Amino acid sequence: MRKIRVEEITKEVSKMCIKANCDLSEDVLKQIESFKENEKSPIGKDILEKILLNADIASEKQVPICQDTGMAVFFVEIGDRVNIKGNIKKAINEGVRQGYKDGFLRKSVVKDPLIRDNTKDNTPAIIHYDFVEGDKITIHFAPKGFGSENMGKLKMLKPSDGIDGVKDFVLDTVNKAGPNACPPLVVGVGIGGTMEKACLLAKKALFRDLNSYNEKKHIKDLEHELLLKINDLGIGPQGLGGRTTALKVNVETFPTHIAGLPVAVNLNCHVARHLTVEI
Protein backbone atom coordinates (compact mmCIF):
# COMPACT_ATOMS: atom_id res chain seq x y z
CA MET A 1 0.00 0.00 0.00
CA ARG A 2 1.23 3.44 -0.87
CA LYS A 3 0.57 6.10 1.75
CA ILE A 4 -0.67 9.50 0.61
CA ARG A 5 -1.09 12.31 3.09
CA VAL A 6 -4.13 14.53 2.68
CA GLU A 7 -1.98 17.65 2.98
CA GLU A 8 -0.45 16.70 -0.33
CA ILE A 9 -3.89 16.49 -1.92
CA THR A 10 -4.87 19.90 -0.55
CA LYS A 11 -1.71 21.45 -1.95
CA GLU A 12 -2.22 19.98 -5.41
CA VAL A 13 -5.91 20.95 -5.52
CA SER A 14 -5.13 24.52 -4.53
CA LYS A 15 -2.59 24.81 -7.35
CA MET A 16 -4.99 23.20 -9.83
CA CYS A 17 -7.73 25.72 -9.03
CA ILE A 18 -5.46 28.60 -9.93
CA LYS A 19 -3.85 27.03 -12.97
CA ALA A 20 -7.09 25.83 -14.57
CA ASN A 21 -8.68 29.26 -14.16
CA CYS A 22 -5.77 31.29 -15.52
CA ASP A 23 -4.22 29.06 -18.21
CA LEU A 24 -6.52 27.75 -20.91
CA SER A 25 -5.28 24.31 -21.94
CA GLU A 26 -3.50 23.71 -25.23
CA ASP A 27 -6.22 21.49 -26.75
CA VAL A 28 -8.83 24.24 -26.36
CA LEU A 29 -6.54 27.00 -27.64
CA LYS A 30 -5.57 24.96 -30.71
CA GLN A 31 -9.16 24.16 -31.54
CA ILE A 32 -10.21 27.83 -31.32
CA GLU A 33 -7.24 28.76 -33.47
CA SER A 34 -8.12 26.27 -36.20
CA PHE A 35 -11.82 27.20 -36.26
CA LYS A 36 -10.85 30.86 -36.47
CA GLU A 37 -9.08 30.23 -39.76
CA ASN A 38 -12.26 28.89 -41.32
CA GLU A 39 -14.76 31.29 -39.78
CA LYS A 40 -16.70 33.08 -42.51
CA SER A 41 -18.50 35.61 -40.33
CA PRO A 42 -16.45 38.79 -39.83
CA ILE A 43 -18.03 39.37 -36.41
CA GLY A 44 -17.40 35.73 -35.53
CA LYS A 45 -13.79 35.82 -36.61
CA ASP A 46 -13.16 38.99 -34.66
CA ILE A 47 -14.68 37.42 -31.54
CA LEU A 48 -12.47 34.33 -31.86
CA GLU A 49 -9.43 36.58 -32.16
CA LYS A 50 -10.45 38.47 -29.01
CA ILE A 51 -11.03 35.20 -27.17
CA LEU A 52 -7.48 34.09 -27.98
CA LEU A 53 -6.08 37.48 -27.02
CA ASN A 54 -7.98 37.26 -23.74
CA ALA A 55 -6.46 33.86 -22.99
CA ASP A 56 -2.99 35.32 -23.59
CA ILE A 57 -3.61 38.23 -21.23
CA ALA A 58 -5.03 35.95 -18.53
CA SER A 59 -2.10 33.58 -18.70
CA GLU A 60 0.49 36.32 -18.71
CA LYS A 61 -1.02 38.25 -15.82
CA GLN A 62 -2.20 35.09 -14.05
CA VAL A 63 -5.72 36.41 -13.70
CA PRO A 64 -8.90 34.42 -14.41
CA ILE A 65 -9.73 33.88 -18.10
CA CYS A 66 -13.35 34.45 -17.15
CA GLN A 67 -14.66 36.17 -14.03
CA ASP A 68 -16.98 33.22 -13.47
CA THR A 69 -14.42 30.89 -11.98
CA GLY A 70 -17.19 28.41 -11.52
CA MET A 71 -18.25 25.81 -9.09
CA ALA A 72 -15.33 23.44 -8.50
CA VAL A 73 -16.12 20.02 -9.95
CA PHE A 74 -13.86 17.00 -9.40
CA PHE A 75 -13.69 13.43 -10.61
CA VAL A 76 -11.32 11.58 -8.33
CA GLU A 77 -10.00 8.11 -9.11
CA ILE A 78 -8.57 6.36 -6.10
CA GLY A 79 -6.26 3.40 -6.66
CA ASP A 80 -6.90 0.21 -4.67
CA ARG A 81 -3.32 0.18 -3.40
CA VAL A 82 -3.49 3.68 -1.92
CA ASN A 83 -3.79 4.32 1.78
CA ILE A 84 -5.08 7.84 2.34
CA LYS A 85 -3.97 9.35 5.63
CA GLY A 86 -6.89 11.57 6.55
CA ASN A 87 -10.20 12.68 5.04
CA ILE A 88 -10.00 13.21 1.28
CA LYS A 89 -13.27 15.14 1.01
CA LYS A 90 -12.11 17.67 3.59
CA ALA A 91 -8.71 17.84 1.90
CA ILE A 92 -10.17 18.69 -1.50
CA ASN A 93 -12.50 21.31 -0.06
CA GLU A 94 -9.58 22.85 1.82
CA GLY A 95 -7.64 22.98 -1.45
CA VAL A 96 -10.53 24.80 -3.11
CA ARG A 97 -10.75 27.23 -0.20
CA GLN A 98 -7.03 28.04 -0.43
CA GLY A 99 -6.80 28.12 -4.21
CA TYR A 100 -9.79 30.42 -4.67
CA LYS A 101 -8.42 32.77 -2.01
CA ASP A 102 -4.77 32.81 -3.06
CA GLY A 103 -5.60 32.97 -6.77
CA PHE A 104 -8.05 35.90 -6.41
CA LEU A 105 -10.74 33.72 -7.95
CA ARG A 106 -14.39 34.57 -7.62
CA LYS A 107 -16.42 32.96 -4.87
CA SER A 108 -19.64 32.00 -6.58
CA VAL A 109 -21.28 29.47 -4.27
CA VAL A 110 -24.36 30.09 -2.12
CA LYS A 111 -25.00 28.02 1.01
CA ASP A 112 -28.67 27.36 0.39
CA PRO A 113 -30.24 27.41 -3.08
CA LEU A 114 -33.23 29.40 -1.84
CA ILE A 115 -31.80 31.60 0.93
CA ARG A 116 -28.70 32.32 -1.21
CA ASP A 117 -26.02 33.53 1.21
CA ASN A 118 -22.54 33.27 -0.29
CA THR A 119 -20.23 30.75 1.43
CA LYS A 120 -17.39 33.20 0.67
CA ASP A 121 -14.80 30.51 -0.10
CA ASN A 122 -16.32 28.75 -3.11
CA THR A 123 -16.91 25.55 -1.17
CA PRO A 124 -18.40 23.04 -1.14
CA ALA A 125 -16.86 21.45 -4.19
CA ILE A 126 -18.78 18.88 -6.21
CA ILE A 127 -16.76 15.67 -5.95
CA HIS A 128 -17.35 12.36 -7.72
CA TYR A 129 -15.29 9.37 -6.59
CA ASP A 130 -14.31 6.29 -8.50
CA PHE A 131 -12.24 3.33 -7.42
CA VAL A 132 -9.66 1.92 -9.79
CA GLU A 133 -6.65 -0.36 -9.77
CA GLY A 134 -3.23 1.00 -8.91
CA ASP A 135 -1.31 2.99 -6.33
CA LYS A 136 -2.18 6.51 -7.44
CA ILE A 137 -4.87 9.10 -6.98
CA THR A 138 -5.90 10.87 -10.18
CA ILE A 139 -7.70 14.17 -9.76
CA HIS A 140 -9.61 15.65 -12.67
CA PHE A 141 -10.78 19.20 -12.09
CA ALA A 142 -13.02 21.59 -13.98
CA PRO A 143 -14.28 24.93 -12.70
CA LYS A 144 -17.78 25.04 -14.18
CA GLY A 145 -19.30 28.38 -15.11
CA PHE A 146 -23.05 28.65 -14.87
CA GLY A 147 -23.79 30.61 -18.04
CA SER A 148 -23.29 27.33 -19.82
CA GLU A 149 -24.33 25.03 -16.96
CA ASN A 150 -27.78 26.64 -16.88
CA MET A 151 -28.40 25.63 -20.49
CA GLY A 152 -27.91 21.90 -19.89
CA LYS A 153 -30.77 19.42 -20.23
CA LEU A 154 -31.84 15.87 -19.51
CA LYS A 155 -34.45 13.88 -21.38
CA MET A 156 -35.68 10.37 -20.77
CA LEU A 157 -36.20 9.16 -24.33
CA LYS A 158 -38.00 5.94 -25.33
CA PRO A 159 -35.87 3.14 -26.80
CA SER A 160 -37.78 3.59 -30.07
CA ASP A 161 -36.55 7.21 -30.30
CA GLY A 162 -33.14 5.71 -31.07
CA ILE A 163 -30.14 7.56 -32.39
CA ASP A 164 -32.28 10.10 -34.27
CA GLY A 165 -34.01 11.00 -31.04
CA VAL A 166 -30.63 11.55 -29.42
CA LYS A 167 -29.42 13.80 -32.26
CA ASP A 168 -32.62 15.87 -32.26
CA PHE A 169 -32.39 16.41 -28.53
CA VAL A 170 -28.74 17.50 -28.63
CA LEU A 171 -29.35 19.89 -31.52
CA ASP A 172 -32.45 21.33 -29.89
CA THR A 173 -30.57 21.90 -26.63
CA VAL A 174 -27.73 23.75 -28.37
CA ASN A 175 -30.16 25.76 -30.49
CA LYS A 176 -32.20 26.85 -27.47
CA ALA A 177 -29.03 27.82 -25.60
CA GLY A 178 -28.14 30.11 -28.52
CA PRO A 179 -25.85 32.90 -27.32
CA ASN A 180 -26.46 32.27 -23.61
CA ALA A 181 -23.82 29.60 -22.99
CA CYS A 182 -20.97 31.66 -24.53
CA PRO A 183 -20.35 29.76 -27.75
CA PRO A 184 -18.18 28.36 -29.23
CA LEU A 185 -19.14 25.48 -26.99
CA VAL A 186 -17.82 22.15 -25.94
CA VAL A 187 -20.81 19.82 -25.87
CA GLY A 188 -20.86 16.93 -23.41
CA VAL A 189 -23.43 14.21 -24.06
CA GLY A 190 -24.24 11.29 -21.78
CA ILE A 191 -26.34 8.43 -23.10
CA GLY A 192 -27.63 5.52 -21.04
CA GLY A 193 -27.54 4.52 -17.38
CA THR A 194 -30.22 6.03 -15.16
CA MET A 195 -31.38 9.62 -14.84
CA GLU A 196 -28.46 10.77 -12.71
CA LYS A 197 -25.93 8.53 -14.48
CA ALA A 198 -26.68 10.18 -17.84
CA CYS A 199 -26.00 13.60 -16.31
CA LEU A 200 -22.77 12.37 -14.78
CA LEU A 201 -21.65 10.95 -18.12
CA ALA A 202 -22.38 14.26 -19.83
CA LYS A 203 -20.30 16.07 -17.23
CA LYS A 204 -17.49 13.54 -17.54
CA ALA A 205 -17.50 14.06 -21.31
CA LEU A 206 -16.59 17.72 -20.70
CA PHE A 207 -13.45 16.64 -18.88
CA ARG A 208 -12.12 14.85 -21.93
CA ASP A 209 -9.36 16.31 -24.06
CA LEU A 210 -10.68 17.96 -27.22
CA ASN A 211 -8.43 15.74 -29.31
CA SER A 212 -9.94 12.55 -27.91
CA TYR A 213 -12.65 10.38 -29.42
CA ASN A 214 -14.95 7.78 -27.97
CA GLU A 215 -13.44 4.33 -28.44
CA LYS A 216 -16.62 2.85 -29.87
CA LYS A 217 -16.84 3.44 -33.58
CA HIS A 218 -20.59 4.23 -33.71
CA ILE A 219 -20.19 6.75 -30.88
CA LYS A 220 -17.13 8.36 -32.45
CA ASP A 221 -19.17 8.74 -35.66
CA LEU A 222 -21.97 10.29 -33.64
CA GLU A 223 -19.56 12.81 -32.09
CA HIS A 224 -18.39 13.76 -35.54
CA GLU A 225 -21.83 14.05 -37.09
CA LEU A 226 -23.21 16.07 -34.17
CA LEU A 227 -20.35 18.56 -34.43
CA LEU A 228 -21.05 19.16 -38.13
CA LYS A 229 -24.80 19.49 -37.53
CA ILE A 230 -24.32 21.87 -34.60
CA ASN A 231 -22.07 24.08 -36.68
CA ASP A 232 -24.73 24.15 -39.39
CA LEU A 233 -27.08 25.88 -36.92
CA GLY A 234 -25.31 29.17 -37.72
CA ILE A 235 -25.28 30.35 -34.10
CA GLY A 236 -21.57 31.17 -34.24
CA PRO A 237 -19.21 32.76 -31.71
CA GLN A 238 -21.24 34.46 -28.94
CA GLY A 239 -24.41 33.67 -30.90
CA LEU A 240 -23.70 36.52 -33.29
CA GLY A 241 -23.66 34.28 -36.36
CA GLY A 242 -21.05 32.06 -37.93
CA ARG A 243 -19.80 28.56 -38.54
CA THR A 244 -18.13 28.07 -35.15
CA THR A 245 -20.87 27.13 -32.71
CA ALA A 246 -19.11 24.17 -31.12
CA LEU A 247 -15.44 23.24 -30.92
CA LYS A 248 -16.08 19.60 -30.07
CA VAL A 249 -18.77 17.13 -29.10
CA ASN A 250 -17.77 14.44 -26.60
CA VAL A 251 -20.15 11.56 -26.00
CA GLU A 252 -20.01 9.02 -23.17
CA THR A 253 -22.26 5.97 -22.88
CA PHE A 254 -23.26 3.38 -20.28
CA PRO A 255 -25.50 0.27 -20.24
CA THR A 256 -29.13 1.09 -19.54
CA HIS A 257 -32.52 -0.49 -18.79
CA ILE A 258 -34.64 -2.31 -21.42
CA ALA A 259 -37.30 0.39 -21.05
CA GLY A 260 -35.13 3.48 -21.29
CA LEU A 261 -32.84 5.76 -23.26
CA PRO A 262 -31.72 8.60 -20.97
CA VAL A 263 -29.83 11.42 -22.68
CA ALA A 264 -28.16 14.36 -20.96
CA VAL A 265 -26.48 17.35 -22.54
CA ASN A 266 -24.02 19.37 -20.48
CA LEU A 267 -22.70 22.46 -22.24
CA ASN A 268 -19.38 24.12 -21.67
CA CYS A 269 -18.38 27.52 -22.97
CA HIS A 270 -15.20 28.30 -24.91
CA VAL A 271 -13.50 28.80 -21.54
CA ALA A 272 -13.50 25.00 -21.37
CA ARG A 273 -11.24 24.64 -18.37
CA HIS A 274 -10.11 21.16 -17.41
CA LEU A 275 -7.02 19.85 -15.73
CA THR A 276 -5.76 16.49 -14.49
CA VAL A 277 -3.11 15.74 -11.88
CA GLU A 278 -1.79 12.40 -10.66
CA ILE A 279 -0.58 11.98 -7.12
Place this chain on the structure above:
Amino acid sequence: MKEININTPLTLDKVKNLKAGDRVYITGTLYTARDAAHKRLVESIKEGKELPFDVKNSIIYYVGPSPSKPGEVIGSAGPTTSYRMDDYTKDLLNLGLKGMIGKGKRSEDVVKSIVKNKAVYFAAIGGAAALISKSIKSSEIIAYDDLATEAIRKLYVKDFPAIVVVDSEGNNLYNIEVQKYKK
Protein backbone atom coordinates in the same frame (compact mmCIF):
# COMPACT_ATOMS: atom_id res chain seq x y z
CA MET B 1 -20.22 47.64 -39.63
CA LYS B 2 -20.06 51.07 -38.02
CA GLU B 3 -17.73 51.90 -35.17
CA ILE B 4 -19.04 54.50 -32.77
CA ASN B 5 -17.52 56.13 -29.71
CA ILE B 6 -20.07 57.02 -27.08
CA ASN B 7 -19.81 58.92 -23.86
CA THR B 8 -22.12 58.55 -20.92
CA PRO B 9 -24.72 59.69 -19.97
CA LEU B 10 -26.53 57.80 -22.68
CA THR B 11 -29.06 60.39 -23.75
CA LEU B 12 -31.91 59.78 -26.17
CA ASP B 13 -30.16 61.39 -29.15
CA LYS B 14 -27.22 58.99 -28.72
CA VAL B 15 -29.52 55.99 -28.35
CA LYS B 16 -31.37 56.80 -31.55
CA ASN B 17 -28.12 56.88 -33.43
CA LEU B 18 -27.25 53.29 -32.49
CA LYS B 19 -28.23 50.42 -34.77
CA ALA B 20 -28.04 46.66 -34.25
CA GLY B 21 -24.59 45.55 -35.40
CA ASP B 22 -22.78 48.78 -34.54
CA ARG B 23 -19.55 48.29 -32.68
CA VAL B 24 -19.30 50.77 -29.82
CA TYR B 25 -16.57 51.97 -27.51
CA ILE B 26 -18.07 53.39 -24.36
CA THR B 27 -16.32 56.00 -22.22
CA GLY B 28 -17.73 57.20 -18.91
CA THR B 29 -19.69 55.66 -16.06
CA LEU B 30 -21.21 52.19 -15.90
CA TYR B 31 -23.03 50.73 -12.91
CA THR B 32 -22.63 47.03 -12.23
CA ALA B 33 -25.59 44.94 -11.12
CA ARG B 34 -26.48 41.29 -11.50
CA ASP B 35 -29.04 38.93 -9.97
CA ALA B 36 -29.05 39.83 -6.27
CA ALA B 37 -28.57 43.58 -6.84
CA HIS B 38 -31.43 43.65 -9.35
CA LYS B 39 -33.69 41.97 -6.83
CA ARG B 40 -32.89 44.66 -4.26
CA LEU B 41 -33.16 47.53 -6.75
CA VAL B 42 -36.61 46.46 -7.83
CA GLU B 43 -37.73 45.85 -4.24
CA SER B 44 -36.64 49.42 -3.45
CA ILE B 45 -38.61 50.75 -6.42
CA LYS B 46 -41.72 48.88 -5.23
CA GLU B 47 -41.27 50.26 -1.70
CA GLY B 48 -40.79 53.79 -3.02
CA LYS B 49 -37.25 54.00 -1.62
CA GLU B 50 -34.44 55.98 -3.18
CA LEU B 51 -32.07 54.00 -5.42
CA PRO B 52 -28.30 54.00 -4.85
CA PHE B 53 -27.69 55.71 -8.19
CA ASP B 54 -29.65 57.76 -10.67
CA VAL B 55 -30.95 55.28 -13.21
CA LYS B 56 -31.97 57.94 -15.74
CA ASN B 57 -29.77 57.90 -18.87
CA SER B 58 -27.41 55.44 -17.25
CA ILE B 59 -25.97 52.09 -18.37
CA ILE B 60 -26.02 48.96 -16.24
CA TYR B 61 -23.33 46.34 -16.83
CA TYR B 62 -24.33 42.80 -15.85
CA VAL B 63 -21.15 41.62 -14.19
CA GLY B 64 -19.81 40.07 -11.01
CA PRO B 65 -16.06 40.65 -11.21
CA SER B 66 -13.42 38.42 -9.71
CA PRO B 67 -11.44 39.97 -6.80
CA SER B 68 -8.76 42.46 -7.80
CA LYS B 69 -5.14 41.52 -7.31
CA PRO B 70 -3.05 43.98 -5.27
CA GLY B 71 -2.39 47.07 -7.36
CA GLU B 72 -5.14 46.31 -9.87
CA VAL B 73 -8.36 48.32 -10.33
CA ILE B 74 -10.58 45.26 -10.68
CA GLY B 75 -10.29 41.55 -11.36
CA SER B 76 -11.57 39.87 -14.52
CA ALA B 77 -14.88 41.41 -15.45
CA GLY B 78 -16.79 39.99 -18.41
CA PRO B 79 -20.57 40.00 -18.89
CA THR B 80 -22.96 37.54 -17.31
CA THR B 81 -26.04 36.06 -19.01
CA SER B 82 -28.74 38.70 -19.28
CA TYR B 83 -32.02 36.74 -19.30
CA ARG B 84 -31.77 36.26 -15.54
CA MET B 85 -32.32 40.00 -15.17
CA ASP B 86 -35.35 40.03 -17.51
CA ASP B 87 -37.94 39.93 -14.72
CA TYR B 88 -36.47 43.09 -13.19
CA THR B 89 -35.56 45.02 -16.33
CA LYS B 90 -38.88 46.65 -17.21
CA ASP B 91 -39.04 48.53 -13.90
CA LEU B 92 -35.60 50.00 -14.53
CA LEU B 93 -36.30 50.91 -18.15
CA ASN B 94 -39.46 52.68 -17.02
CA LEU B 95 -37.28 54.84 -14.76
CA GLY B 96 -35.15 55.93 -17.69
CA LEU B 97 -32.38 53.31 -17.82
CA LYS B 98 -30.98 53.65 -21.33
CA GLY B 99 -28.40 50.93 -21.73
CA MET B 100 -27.68 47.41 -20.58
CA ILE B 101 -24.53 45.41 -21.25
CA GLY B 102 -24.62 41.65 -20.95
CA LYS B 103 -24.66 38.58 -23.12
CA GLY B 104 -27.40 36.38 -24.49
CA LYS B 105 -31.04 36.63 -25.40
CA ARG B 106 -33.65 38.90 -23.82
CA SER B 107 -37.31 38.06 -23.39
CA GLU B 108 -39.89 39.43 -25.80
CA ASP B 109 -41.24 41.56 -22.98
CA VAL B 110 -37.87 43.18 -22.41
CA VAL B 111 -37.38 43.85 -26.12
CA LYS B 112 -40.81 45.52 -26.23
CA SER B 113 -39.89 47.64 -23.24
CA ILE B 114 -36.57 48.58 -24.87
CA VAL B 115 -38.50 49.86 -27.89
CA LYS B 116 -41.15 51.62 -25.81
CA ASN B 117 -38.59 53.38 -23.62
CA LYS B 118 -36.08 53.96 -26.43
CA ALA B 119 -33.18 52.12 -24.88
CA VAL B 120 -30.48 49.79 -26.17
CA TYR B 121 -29.07 46.37 -25.29
CA PHE B 122 -25.37 45.78 -25.86
CA ALA B 123 -23.42 42.53 -25.76
CA ALA B 124 -19.86 42.24 -24.61
CA ILE B 125 -17.86 39.09 -25.29
CA GLY B 126 -18.70 36.50 -22.65
CA GLY B 127 -15.51 34.94 -21.36
CA ALA B 128 -13.21 37.71 -22.58
CA ALA B 129 -13.03 38.96 -19.03
CA ALA B 130 -9.32 39.72 -18.72
CA LEU B 131 -9.37 41.68 -21.95
CA ILE B 132 -12.48 43.67 -21.04
CA SER B 133 -10.98 44.59 -17.65
CA LYS B 134 -8.31 46.61 -19.38
CA SER B 135 -10.91 49.22 -20.30
CA ILE B 136 -12.01 49.63 -16.66
CA LYS B 137 -10.08 52.52 -15.13
CA SER B 138 -11.70 52.80 -11.71
CA SER B 139 -14.13 50.83 -9.58
CA GLU B 140 -15.91 51.74 -6.38
CA ILE B 141 -18.59 49.85 -4.46
CA ILE B 142 -21.52 52.21 -3.95
CA ALA B 143 -24.19 49.87 -2.57
CA TYR B 144 -24.99 46.41 -1.20
CA ASP B 145 -21.45 45.81 0.02
CA ASP B 146 -22.60 42.60 1.71
CA LEU B 147 -23.28 41.06 -1.70
CA ALA B 148 -19.52 40.89 -2.40
CA THR B 149 -19.10 40.21 -6.14
CA GLU B 150 -22.76 41.09 -6.63
CA ALA B 151 -22.49 44.54 -4.99
CA ILE B 152 -23.23 47.61 -7.10
CA ARG B 153 -20.05 49.19 -8.38
CA LYS B 154 -19.57 52.49 -10.11
CA LEU B 155 -17.04 51.94 -12.88
CA TYR B 156 -15.23 54.48 -14.94
CA VAL B 157 -14.46 52.94 -18.31
CA LYS B 158 -12.51 54.09 -21.31
CA ASP B 159 -13.30 52.65 -24.75
CA PHE B 160 -15.23 49.74 -23.29
CA PRO B 161 -15.90 47.43 -26.28
CA ALA B 162 -19.45 46.24 -26.97
CA ILE B 163 -21.79 45.59 -29.84
CA VAL B 164 -25.37 46.77 -30.27
CA VAL B 165 -27.62 43.70 -30.21
CA VAL B 166 -31.09 45.16 -29.69
CA ASP B 167 -31.53 48.75 -30.84
CA SER B 168 -34.26 51.20 -29.94
CA GLU B 169 -36.35 50.05 -32.89
CA GLY B 170 -36.23 46.45 -31.77
CA ASN B 171 -33.83 45.12 -34.43
CA ASN B 172 -32.12 42.06 -33.01
CA LEU B 173 -28.62 41.21 -34.18
CA TYR B 174 -28.81 37.63 -32.89
CA ASN B 175 -31.68 36.86 -35.27
CA ILE B 176 -30.23 38.79 -38.19
CA GLU B 177 -26.75 37.24 -38.15
CA VAL B 178 -27.63 33.63 -37.33
CA GLN B 179 -29.92 33.47 -40.40
CA LYS B 180 -26.94 34.27 -42.62
CA TYR B 181 -24.89 31.27 -41.54
CA LYS B 182 -27.59 28.66 -40.99
CA LYS B 183 -27.52 25.70 -43.38
